[in-house]
Structure formats: C-alpha cells, structure tokens
Amino acid sequence: SYVLTQSPSVSVAPGETARIPCGGDNIGSKSVHWYQQKPGQAPVLLIYQDTNRPSVVPERFTGANSGNTATLTITGVEAGDEADYYCQVRDSSDDHQVFGGGTKLTVL
Amino acid sequence: EVHLVASGGGLVQPGGSLRLSCVVSGFIFRNFDMQWVRQVPGKGLEWVSGIGQSGDTYYAGSVKGRFTISRENAKNSLYLQMDSLRAGDTALYYCARGGRFSWIDYWGQGILVTVSS
Numbered sequence: 001s002y003v004l005t006q007s008p009s010v011s012v013a014p015g016e017t018a019r020i021p022c023g024g025d026n027i028g029s030k031s032v033h034w035y036q037q038k039p040g041q042a043p044v045l046l047i048y049q050d051t052n053r054p055s056v057v058p059e060r061f062t063g064a065n066s067g068n069t070a071t072l073t074i075t076g077v078e079a080g081d082e083a084d085y086y087c088q089v090r091d092s093s094d095d096h097q098v099f100g101g102g103t104k105l106t107v108l
Numbered sequence: 109e110v111h112l113v114a115s116g117g118g119l120v121q122p123g124g125s126l127r128l129s130c131v132v133s134g135f136i137f138r139n140f141d142m143q144w145v146r147q148v149p150g151k152g153l154e155w156v157s158g159i160g161q162s163g164d165t166y167y168a169g170s171v172k173g174r175f176t177i178s179r180e181n182a183k184n185s186l187y188l189q190m191d192s193l194r195a196g197d198t199a200l201y202y203c204a205r206g207g208r209f210s211w212i213d214y215w216g217q218g219i220l221v222t223v224s225s
Contacts, residue, residue, distance in 0.1 A: 031206050
C-alpha cells in the first residue's frame with residue numbers, strides 16, 4: 001500500500017515561511033490534497049489537486065508537487081496558523097485514500 | 109451552508125456493534141460521494157470507507173468485512189455499520205463529503221466511538 005511520510009513537527013517564527021513536506025514514491029504523478037486541523041476541531045481543506053486553494057483560504061498558503069515530494073508552503077506565518085497539517089492522496093492500486101501522518105506547526 | 113452532523117457514537121464492548129449516522133444539509137446529497145475518516149485522539153487521520161453516488165463502496169483493509177457503509181438519499185443520510193468492534197477501532201469518526209477521485213471539501217464534527225470492556 002502507498003505510504004505518505006511527513007515530518008512530525010516544524011517550527012517557525014511569526015512572519016517567516018514554513019515549508020511542510022509530504023514524501024511518497026513518485027508522488028508527483030498523483031493529485032495531493034492538504035488539510036489543516038486545529039485542536040478540538042475537524043480538519044479543513046487547505047489545498048486541492050496540488051496547487052488549488054478554496055476561495056476562503058488565504059493566498060499565504062500554497063502547494064507544489066514534484067518528484068517524490070509535495071510541499072505545503074505558508075508565507076508570513078501567523079500565530080493562528082499553529083495547527084496540524086495533513087497531506088492526502090488516492091492510492092490507485094487498491095482504491096484507498098491515504099493520509100500522511102501529519103505535521104504539527106509550532107509558531108515560536 | 110453545508111452541514112454534516114454525525115450521531116450514534118458511544119461506548120461498546122469488544123465484539124459489539126454500533127451504527128453511526130450522518131445527516132447532511134446544504135447540498136444535493138445524492139450528487140456527491142461520501143467518506144468516513146477516523147482519528148484516534150492525539151493521533152493522525154485514517155481513512156475508513158467511502159461510497160459513491162451510485163452506491164459503490166470501498167473500505168480500508170483494517171475494517172473490510174467488519175464495517176458496512178451505506179446511504180439513504182431520501183433522508184440525506186450516510187451510515188456506517190460497525191460490527192465485531194475491537195479496541196483499535198476506538199476513535200473520533202468523521203463523516204465527510206468527498207469522492208473516490210477527489211478531495212474532501214467538508215467534514216462533520218466527529219463522533220466518538222469507544223470500544224472497551
């Protein structure tokens with residue numbers, strides 16, 4: 001089965017840029033989606049199909065996908081961005097949805 | 109406005125059964141695929157099962173043969189019948205709108221299932 005690998009944690013200072021990688025075998029050939037989950041809340045869609053952003057999501061959030069790594073980038077990080085971030089793809093070999101283990105973003 | 113409200117969670121003994129329901133509003137339910145995703149408190153997200161508009165179903169290996177997903181379009185409702193429950197099934201269960209080939213764009217509030225003696 002397909003595996004997505006995420007770093008457990010990333011820390012950045014306010015105003016800096018956070019990059020959250022999501023690794024997978026030839027993930028660049030797949031469509032990657034990203035979710036943000038704040039404590040005690042349900043996840044929220046952040047990025048879909050690698051780079052697309054729902055209208056309610058700020059432009060500070062961008063996605064990229066190439067080779068074996070997809071990356072969520074948050075520019076001008078704010079305290080309110082502190083959350084867990086998950087990547088997701090569809091594994092076509094067994095028709096399953098797969099989530100990465102999640103990355104906790106800490107704003108210093 | 110889209111809403112997904114889950115119910116039916118609770119405490120059940122190992123080997124027991126539970127049926128989760130999810131009532132939706134704010135969109136034409138029959139036109140969308142739906143999913144169940146679970147999360148052990150403090151841990152990551154785990155996909156459980158999905159159902160297409162036409163009723164086609166698919167399951168994670170960890171629940172296949174024990175869980176059954178279904179839908180009742182006339183009642184705007186999604187269900188998850190969970191049988192032969194194990195301690196490892198203890199989690200917060202989210203119903204979600206999203207397709208087999210697409211992303212999840214709306215999530216319910218989550219309903220807690222605890223399997224313990």
